[in-house]
Amino acid sequence: MKRIAFPLAAPLLLISGLALLAPDATRAAEPAAIPEPVKATIATLQKDALAGTRAFEHVRSLTVEVGPRLAGTPRYARAVEWGLKTLKDLGFANVHPEATTLPHWERGAESGEILSPFQQTVHLCALGGSVGTPGNGIEADVLLVPSLKDFEAVDAAQVKGKIVFFNTRMQRTRDGQGYGAAVGMRGAGPSLAAKKGAVAILIRSVGTDKNRLPHTGGTRYEEGVERIPAAALSVPDADLLEAQVAAAQKAGTPVRFRLQLGAQHLPDVEGASVVGEVVGREKPEEIVLLGCHLDSWDLGTGAIDDGAGCAIVIETARLLAQLPQKPRRTVRVVLFANEEFGLSGARAYAEAHKAELDKHILAGEADLGSGRPYSLGSHVDPATLARMDAIAKLLIPLGVERGGNESGGGADLIPLGTARVPAFALSQDASQYFDYHHTANDTLDKIDPKDLDANVAAWLTVVYAAAELPGDFGRAPEGGGRE
């Protein structure tokens, strides 16, 4: 999964940001200019990173040796072992698990079939968290709806007893905004349809590819509404169903569909995020947090989502630990548990570290694959923007521009945002990301090692600067804790 910046909330944030005083105005008021030795170190770090890092090796190891690792499943426990061993082997300090409760959902066998007008089997997958169908499946007529918005106007009498097919197409964009525009049907679709009497929903995969591989992703059931099964058709299969609906309408006949999902919820289990540190040489209690998520969806091997992000942050911290002199502040890597299925790892982290969140001077999460970084966004005290702008200038040689101050920084940072921990976000080119995201196709071959190196170079820049500079970023404006 990923979190998109929240542009709609921006005006509100600016207003509330201006209305606030940074609580740590002293540190925040340090000069914004970057000292020459810091600049020199960053130039060296960038050059060395672009010449080649070990980032690809980290994601290779995770995908080949662990592979799929849905939070709550036994495979996720293997991922935690991998994380602990990897961080220890790489020389991190204070490597440890941080306990959290994980939901346990298993996909089971699943199938779908258009019965009429023209019988064909289709490729689909249950949305994450969907209930299963009764043992012999659900058979019903299909009602095609172009979008959630169109569904508002549909009368319940038309929906009752039907399988609603939400058919919104996702648009390809560099910044991934097409995802936000299309993904609503995945989360809200089942309950909205159930309220009007639907027996199940299908959605067109939220993705930009044309592969016969459906995109899963979490769905949400509203409290008190009947939980109906929900599945995503691959893009070509959504095309096929759409074409059959058109043919049936022309002929005045219904479209009949059979859906079988073996999905089930099992009791919650105990799991963990994995944490390791490069302890600061002067201010070890002050923390720059580098996040990614260790869990993945079950269909692929979790290379781009989020093996790539873990590789970027692990490698960034590893290279900082190699410096002749460690950074002033502590660099903490957190491989969050369960980003995909409710952020329980992120919430547990925020709760467990409540007392030191005001010492978290900056946080970022890498969770948008391996595409090249092109923009540095942030969510910091507006009084410290000059500092972030100065850091952004150091990214220009890497082709990274300065973005706005309304970037949340990653889904796992939401609980930290609520606590007003400042955040940065290195936006990555997501043009290809949603071709593979949440599908079986999320595999190692989709990653170019040089792209990871470019990300590491950018992360090294921001993280080293934040960990080394005398000044910090105050407290973030309110409103950073929303999805």
Place this chain on the structure above:
Amino acid sequence: MKRIAFPLAAPLLLISGLALLAPDATRAAEPAAIPEPVKATIATLQKDALAGTRAFEHVRSLTVEVGPRLAGTPRYARAVEWGLKTLKDLGFANVHPEATTLPHWERGAESGEILSPFQQTVHLCALGGSVGTPGNGIEADVLLVPSLKDFEAVDAAQVKGKIVFFNTRMQRTRDGQGYGAAVGMRGAGPSLAAKKGAVAILIRSVGTDKNRLPHTGGTRYEEGVERIPAAALSVPDADLLEAQVAAAQKAGTPVRFRLQLGAQHLPDVEGASVVGEVVGREKPEEIVLLGCHLDSWDLGTGAIDDGAGCAIVIETARLLAQLPQKPRRTVRVVLFANEEFGLSGARAYAEAHKAELDKHILAGEADLGSGRPYSLGSHVDPATLARMDAIAKLLIPLGVERGGNESGGGADLIPLGTARVPAFALSQDASQYFDYHHTANDTLDKIDPKDLDANVAAWLTVVYAAAELPGDFGRAPEGGGRE
């Protein structure tokens, strides 16, 4: 499937061609120059085709209303119905089925799993015609072999009891020659491995994509050799197995694999090719044959293989039937049964039409997807090359160059080639074709309607000229009947 031109055989063909006299030297000796009215008609046909044809509608109809149609399965019977109805509805004459015997192979459930060093399930599919595994599968160590050639040197003691993994990568090329270079392991692999005691084989998919969708395709068992199960891993899964083999070798441990294939052979069934004609106005007994194959593999909906080819030839003939004056000779469309699984439709056709094969003045088959045509190859009496060269000149405005005289023209033309029926081949850009070929991803969305129109424009040119010109192409040199 497709057939690649046979360049290795070319020197031999040239020699035998020169040694022969064309039996119909009179017709063949007609002037090669294209009369102006023919040129004018062709220019109009090209212009109208490029402005838009109904070709896409034919393949849409076939893929949406029939979909997968493996020869011998009940779905293929639906395809025959579709073919008869479509040709009749479009106004073809003499529309009829031509009976042939079809093998009946069913895939059944299938799965694969790396058990060690790192447990992961993989995406694979049985090769067409493979035997199944025993009910609870085959579990064995894996022996990776880079190619068939490397396998020659491997000692039987190393192979005995193992699953041999042939790991040859296919190269992407415009002309599809990478296919010929890699596909040997698919056909010959099982028997070669069985002779050295292997219990099953896996191959890296013969394809140029990176999708988690394996490529099927026919395999062949040698008589008298044990028939062992054979499956293709998707490209990312072949990468995964390769990486695990490397890790295991480093650790000195074996790679353990479990394979389950539910494939089975059932009794042969009766089926049919579908034939329709545009009857010639002057020489109805002389035939220009336009072929494609009606069957497809079972995984996709057979859009590029060979819905596209059928759409091209059906639309070409339909547009010729619309001319104010029908062509001089008969244009016969043959939707061949069972190209993929032994060419039984093509063999039955050649046998049934034995007496009139010398009246087949030219034949072509469209079976390389929807990529744009770029070259006109042929296999005609060398004495008539000037005529084919003159036709080729009319293709220049379409971006089509003249190829050589060693093009077989399509797998279903092999039995006709044996009977020395002259052939042409409009080579298509196959750069993307092998991304989808024989996979679940062979679906309608892979086809751009404008590409089909460009093919129709080229086919109209060659077919109209061949059906209208006074002269013909003699008899093809010997050697055209080989694969």
